[in-house]
Amino acid sequence: MDKRERVLKTLEMEEPDRVPITELEIEVPIMEAITGKEFSARTSLQMPVVSDPEKEKEKVAIKIETYREVGFDMFVVTLSAPEEWELIERSDGTIVGAWGRVFRLDKDRNQWVPYSTVFDSPDDFHDFEFPKPDDRGWTLGTRYAKKLIGEEMAIASFIRDPFAHAWEMFTPSIFVQWLYQDPEFIEKVIEELTEFNIEIIEKLADTGADLIVSGGDFCEEKGPLVPTKYFKQIIFPNLEKQVKAAHENGIRFVKHTDGNVNPLLDDLAEIVDGVHSLDPTAGVDIGEVKEKYGQDLALMGNVSVDNLANNTPEQIEEETKLCIKKGSPGGGHILSSSNSWAAGAKLENCLKMVKTGKKYGKYPIQ
Amino acid sequence: MEELIILTDQLDRLYDLITEPADTEKVKSAVQELLNSGEDPDDIIGTINEALDEVGTKYKSGEFFLSDLMMAGSSASEATGLLDLYIEESGRKKKGKVVIGTVEGDIHNIGKDINILMLKSEGFEVVDLGVDIPARDFVENVKKEKPDVLGISALLTSTMTKAEEVINALEEAGLREEVKIIIGGRPVNEKFAEEIDADGYAEDAVDGLKTIKSLTQGGN
Numbered sequence: 001m002d003k004r005e006r007v008l009k010t011l012e013m014e015e016p017d018r019v020p021i022t023e024l025e026i027e028v029p030i031m032e033a034i035t036g037k038e039f040s041a042r043t044s045l046q047m048p049v050v051s052d053p054e055k056e057k058e059k060v061a062i063k064i065e066t067y068r069e070v071g072f073d074m075f076v077v078t079l080s081a082p083e084e085w086e087l088i089e090r091s092d093g094t095i096v097g098a099w100g101r102v103f104r105l106d107k108d109r110n111q112w113v114p115y116s117t118v119f120d121s122p123d124d125f126h127d128f129e130f131p132k133p134d135d136r137g138w139t140l141g142t143r144y145a146k147k148l149i150g151e152e153m154a155i156a157s158f159i160r161d162p163f164a165h166a167w168e169m170f171t172p173s174i175f176v177q178w179l180y181q182d183p184e185f186i187e188k189v190i191e192e193l194t195e196f197n198i199e200i201i202e203k204l205a206d207t208g209a210d211l212i213v214s215g216g217d218f219c220e221e222k223g224p225l226v227p228t229k230y231f232k233q234i235i236f237p238n239l240e241k242q243v244k245a246a247h248e249n250g251i252r253f254v255k256h257t258d259g260n261v262n263p264l265l266d267d268l269a270e271i272v273d274g275v276h277s278l279d280p281t282a283g284v285d286i287g288e289v290k291e292k293y294g295q296d297l298a299l300m301g302n303v304s305v306d307n308l309a310n311n312t313p314e315q316i317e318e319e320t321k322l323c324i325k326k327g328s329p330g331g332g333h334i335l336s337s338s339n340s341w342a343a344g345a346k347l348e349n350c351l352k353m354v355k356t357g358k359k360y361g362k363y364p365i366q
Numbered sequence: 367m368e369e370l371i372i373l374t375d376q377l378d379r380l381y382d383l384i385t386e387p388a389d390t391e392k393v394k395s396a397v398q399e400l401l402n403s404g405e406d407p408d409d410i411i412g413t414i415n416e417a418l419d420e421v422g423t424k425y426k427s428g429e430f431f432l433s434d435l436m437m438a439g440s441s442a443s444e445a446t447g448l449l450d451l452y453i454e455e456s457g458r459k460k461k462g463k464v465v466i467g468t469v470e471g472d473i474h475n476i477g478k479d480i481n482i483l484m485l486k487s488e489g490f491e492v493v494d495l496g497v498d499i500p501a502r503d504f505v506e507n508v509k510k511e512k513p514d515v516l517g518i519s520a521l522l523t524s525t526m527t528k529a530e531e532v533i534n535a536l537e538e539a540g541l542r543e544e545v546k547i548i549i550g551g552r553p554v555n556e557k558f559a560e561e562i563d564a565d566g567y568a569e570d571a572v573d574g575l576k577t578i579k580s581l582t583q584g585g586n
Contacts, residue, residue, distance in 0.1 A: 104473075106498075115497075176435070180388070220432050222425070222570075223432075224431055225433060227433065228431075286448045306523045308555060344524025
């Protein structure tokens with residue numbers, strides 16, 4: 001069974017030959033360590049910032065090489081920056097992203113990290129010139145990945161969830177003020193971002209994506225970021241529209257969130273095809289989720305990213321074996337960390353997770 | 367007697383607005399009305415703090431969400447700001463001074479910012495250093511501000527070790543004994559706090575307030 005088939009069968013909730021393995025993201029220093037190649041352009045985990053198409057292709061290529069080297073089954077590619085967007089560094093060293101977030105440089109990781117926002121009032125939102133889904137360039141990374149990978153691995157295109165996008169774009173403190181003062185305004189913002197995503201999903205499906213992974217958090221350690229009534233009224237109806245767009249275009253839809261997702265799983269199981277990251281440090285037990293939702297909901301996770309940073313390879317092997325034992329029986333499980341290979345994750349631990357997954361993830365798994 | 371009942375009703379309304387939680391402008395209006403009616407500012411501050419305590423308890427129990435805590439903290443802090451003039455004129459002392467920041471390489475600020483709002487509402491003076499703060503800046507600000515407590519925040523496993531660098535830098539500068547140190551953030555725990563010689567730790571903003579109050583004996 002080839003890698004792509006392994007992933008697609010898993011998303012169909014069937015048993016493949018082995019549990020597929022991947023990561024949503026790998027930080028550049030880890031990719032450099034794996035491939036022995038240097039990547040000079042500055043990146044961001046939150047938004048497309050590589051405005052030079054050739055550099056963007058270079059980024060995709062080094063990531064593909066990393067995924068091949070490690071032996072992952074699914075390649076994950078983010079949206080590329082639209083051609084019209086230019087990275088302009090301001091006098092204070094910050095940049096403004098295409099969505100109005102202000103970023104500053106983390107020199108150690110050579111990454112742009114979110115810092116503040118250009119939005120002080122709801123009027124600023126109306127005045128800001130947002131990028132359009134028709135702008136050229138969004139799907140460059142996915143197209144280039146498809147060209148290099150073909151059918152070798154499954155391809156997941158990573159987009160940002162509209163709620164999480166607004167939460168991040170306005171900054172959490174401003175978002176919360178506006179949500180409580182004027183929920184209709186926030187609903188309108190989320191609807192507009194949803195319309196954008198729907199058009200982008202259609203384009204990504206056309207360019208060869210096998211599934212969509214929707215990034216951005218719904219939850220923190222204790223539970224959902226906002227009261228569940230807002231999920232019911234605003235967030236989930238807009239999530240449903242995006243999932244419908246993916247399904248109408250023949251591809252699957254997986255929602256990522258950190259934190260304690262347990263209170264949202266009843267609804268998510270009805271809406272999406274899969275959930276990532278099932279954060280164990282926030283009390284999510286993949287075995288319990290499997291038992292309750294495992295018939296219909298694909299699970300992606302959940303080796304603790306904290307443990308990848310702090311534990312020994314022997315401990316990671318045990319954790320991975322337990323994760324497979326709880327999450328993999330019957331299919332519907334993609335093995336990954338509970339976030340990404342970042343935040344101090346040790347390479348030897350990351351590789352041990354993969355090695356253990358390949359050794360103990362062969363079906364049938366009891 | 368009738369006037370007392372009206373003021374008590376207004377204090378109850380203020381309490382309800384913070385614990386709903388309602389938006390900040392409504393809370394500020396309620397405080398302004400109480401001040402205009404001649405309510406004792408100490409009773410207003412007491413009510414705000416009781417309400418914030420309840421919100422914190424409900425957040426810890428899972429009844430309230432992070433956004434509720436953020437909203438209540440923001441409203442309480444803004445409302446307390448209306449009382450600053452009274453506090454200044456009455457010669458009422460702040461409960462203590464806290465310098466707080468997120469370590470170098472870490473730009474997470476939600477927990478820190480909520481903690482600041484709660485500290486201000488409780489009557490602490492707070493100097494916010496911001497995020498991605500190098501150890502030397504923590505040291506300089508301890509020297510300059512002479513706080514009772516230094517709060518060091520780190521959300522990432524990869525950055526929590528920077529808290530130790532801050533404490534070591536304070537040792538080298540001969541300032542460690544001048545200030546109590548609390549570390550905060552999702553990955554920190556009691557063991558780590560002990561290992562790096564911090565005086566306390568907090569896994570979230572609500573714990574942060576409690577720990578800082580205990581380190582300063584509830585305020586001077």
